[in-house]
Amino acid sequence: MINQNRTKKYLLYAIGEIILVVIGILIALQINNWNENKKTQRNVDTFLSSLESDLNNDLSTITEIIEVQENRLKGLKQLISLGNESKQNDIGEDNKNRQIDIGRNWTFFPVAGAYKTASGTGMIENLENDTLKSEIVNLYEYYYKRINYVGQINDERSELLEWESRKYIDNTSTTQRYDGKGLSDKDFLDQLGFVMRFTGVYVGFANKTREAIEKTIHTIKIEREEK
Secondary structure, three states, X not given: OHHHHHHHXXXXXXXXXXXXXXHHHHHHHHHHHHHHHHHHHHHHHHHHHHHXXXXXXXXXXXXXXXXXXXXXXXXXXXXXXXXXXXXXXXXXXXHHHHHHHHOOOOOOOXXXXXXXXXXXXXXXXXXXXXXXXXXXXXXXXXXXXXHHHHHHHHHHHHHHHHHHHHHHEOOXXXXXXXXXXXXXXXXXXHHHHHHHHHHHHHHHHHHHHHHHHHHHHHHHHHXXXXX
């Protein structure tokens, strides 16, 4: 009987020790998970801060580029109108800025450092806000890639136009401008028309990209404020 009681006490003691060990392990795991979650959240916040900075730079850049391309588009339309109306002689000193504007083919190249780093480390997958995650991926994988593609085509056509236009540059002027003869050349007008149409496409998509940037910045701000 005494031996049975001792055995029972030992078993209860052993079970109690096991329970304590298990509880200790569970508490340690919980603390470790909590620390890992806090570390992940700090990394996510750092990423969002860097991304917001990149997007603010992109917003400033694309806004400036849109202004330049809109002026270019206006200049192209005016030149084509002069050519179609056979008013080549109207190209004088008052139009010299127009000639400069159509040659300024600025295109947009986004800052992608924070996004590339996050993509490589899987940080984007740690975002709990699915709406924000979708906006970021859509911006970089669709809008930015699309505008780069459209910009590349615009660059190629503009380089061709620049080469073709050299024979119509008035080198006697102190300011680079066309001498008017190009507007009597139908092929050259067709080149102007093609670039004008594609510049319009570029401006339209650049405006959509700017809206996507602004929307993503807004969502990032809300996300960071809530955290």
